[in-house]
Amino acid sequence: MADGTDQKSSNQMWGGRFASGPSAIMEEINASIGFDKKLYAQDIRGSMAHAAMLASKGIISPEDKDKITDGLNTILSEIESGRFEFSRKLEDIHMNIEARLATLIGPAAGRLHTARSRNDQVALDFRLWVKEELQKTEGMLTTLIAAFLDRAEENADTVMPGFTHLQTAQPVTFGHHCMAYVEMFGRDRARVRHAIEHMDESPIGAAALAGTGYPIDRHMTATALGFREPTRNSIDTVSDRDFALEFLSIASICATHLSRLAEEIVIWSTPQFGFIRLSDAFSTGSSIMPQKKNPDAAELVRAKTGRINGSLIALLTVMKGLPLAYSKDMQEDKEQVFDAAESVELAIAAMTGMIRDLEVRKDRMRAAAGSGYSTATDLADWLVREAGLPFRDAHHVTGNAVALAEKKGCDLADLSLEELQAIHPGITKGVFDVLSVEASVASRTSFGGTAPSEVKKQIAWWRGRN
Numbered sequence: 001m002a003d004g005t006d007q008k009s010s011n012q013m014w015g016g017r018f019a020s021g022p023s024a025i026m027e028e029i030n031a032s033i034g035f036d037k038k039l040y041a042q043d044i045r046g047s048m049a050h051a052a053m054l055a056s057k058g059i060i061s062p063e064d065k066d067k068i069t070d071g072l073n074t075i076l077s078e079i080e081s082g083r084f085e086f087s088r089k090l091e092d093i094h095m096n097i098e099a100r101l102a103t104l105i106g107p108a109a110g111r112l113h114t115a116r117s118r119n120d121q122v123a124l125d126f127r128l129w130v131k132e133e134l135q136k137t138e139g140m141l142t143t144l145i146a147a148f149l150d151r152a153e154e155n156a157d158t159v160m161p162g163f164t165h166l167q168t169a170q171p172v173t174f175g176h177h178c179m180a181y182v183e184m185f186g187r188d189r190a191r192v193r194h195a196i197e198h199m200d201e202s203p204i205g206a207a208a209l210a211g212t213g214y215p216i217d218r219h220m221t222a223t224a225l226g227f228r229e230p231t232r233n234s235i236d237t238v239s240d241r242d243f244a245l246e247f248l249s250i251a252s253i254c255a256t257h258l259s260r261l262a263e264e265i266v267i268w269s270t271p272q273f274g275f276i277r278l279s280d281a282f283s284t285g286s287s288i289m290p291q292k293k294n295p296d297a298a299e300l301v302r303a304k305t306g307r308i309n310g311s312l313i314a315l316l317t318v319m320k321g322l323p324l325a326y327s328k329d330m331q332e333d334k335e336q337v338f339d340a341a342e343s344v345e346l347a348i349a350a351m352t353g354m355i356r357d358l359e360v361r362k363d364r365m366r367a368a369a370g371s372g373y374s375t376a377t378d379l380a381d382w383l384v385r386e387a388g389l390p391f392r393d394a395h396h397v398t399g400n401a402v403a404l405a406e407k408k409g410c411d412l413a414d415l416s417l418e419e420l421q422a423i424h425p426g427i428t429k430g431v432f433d434v435l436s437v438e439a440s441v442a443s444r445t446s447f448g449g450t451a452p453s454e455v456k457k458q459i460a461w462w463r464g465r466n
Contacts, residue, residue, distance in 0.1 A: 068340035123203035160365035168372030199243035206237035311336035387426035
């Protein structure tokens with residue numbers, strides 16, 4: 001700033017309580033402007049709404065309200081153009097803006113802080129910022145879901161192995177596998193929407209912790225700032241950071257889903273699997289091994305999860321022992337949320353790009369789908385359905401068939417009818433209708449199953465959602 005940043009002005013902001021300036025150590029530990037300047041737009045927006053309400057209630061004059069609004073618009077322009085000089089001596093974004101406003105408009109600036117405290121002011125700024133980030137995350141998740149729906153539609157009948165314990169279990173379709181992630185990220189989006197609903201209350205007017213004796217209109221400021229209503233308890237208002245914890249919790253769960261997907265992309269892109277090829281845009285090479293194509297983007301998405309989880313644990317630990325109402329410990333809330341927001345948004349963007357760009361190698365998926373006797377369950381089901389065996393008996397017969405196929409080095413479908421009848425005489429040639437992987441997936445028509453017809457129904461349902 002041009003002026004107002006010397007030690008004397010810093011002391012004046014405290015109203016004369018302290019005769020000398022803070023020590024260098026105290027200044028270092030107390031200052032938050034290095035990170036909370038990110039809240040400048042929310043701080044200015046909240047102050048404008050507060051000034052308008054004060055004027056409407058006759059608490060400040062219309063002339064002072066106009067001066068305050070004009071001054072705040074000037075400060076907003078200075079910050080966005082890079083001309084504003086932030087001062088650590090003024091501690092935080094609120095005091096930096098207030099000091100600059102005093103320089104610009106004089107005594108009228110001092111009336112802006114009527115009927116509010118930095119406690120409800122920071123709660124407002126932070127809540128507005130988190131709400132905007134949640135809305136951004138909601139849009140990004142919608143884009144990621146759309147990318148998966150496109151892939152699922154393209155591959156509704158692309159056969160691949162389904163796994164449990166990373167061992168071949170039963171044949172599924174790649175479209176069905178993609179729809180599993182649609183469900184995961186759909187739940188993440190639902191959590192985001194619920195979080196917005198939970199936090200859609202305005203803190204401003206709670207003041208330090210007890211409310212205020214001025215005849216303010218908190219519903220007016222809530223409406224002006226896009227909140228559903230004001231908060232209902234002034235003590236909880238200034239001491240609550242549930243909205244930040246909920247954001248971090250959602251980010252951690254979403255990052256876990258992204259990490260699971262990243263792990264599969266890493267595995268699938270190996271020569272041993274070869275299910276997909278990543279584009280050059282999301283891969284790197286090796287400095288000494290020319291044949292390498294590394295899935296670095298997926299690996300970095302996987303790593304972001306630890307960072308985001310750490311932010312959640314950090315803030316939970318900060319908040320766990322705080323008595324009501326506000327404590328300075330809560331200054332440690334913002335860096336964790338800022339970092340997690342940046343990390344999860346970057347991870348979602350990277351994963352959306354990878355899903356849209358990757359090449360699906362259908363031949364490799366089909367070849368792997370039949371490995372590991374993946375249609376064994378289909379044989380057991382056929383024995384129950386057609387030969388009338390109890391499932392446990394059918395399971396035993398199927399185990400014998402798998403052992404024979406393994407001994408001969410062939411698939412179940414390659415065993416002869418005579419060989420199968422030697423294991424159980426009730427087996428007929430009709431069994432071969434279920435032993436191919438295509439027949440297996442086509443038969444799984446239960447609601448939510450892997451049959452292409454069912455996958456297409458689920459895609460259509462999701463496309464009909466907002």
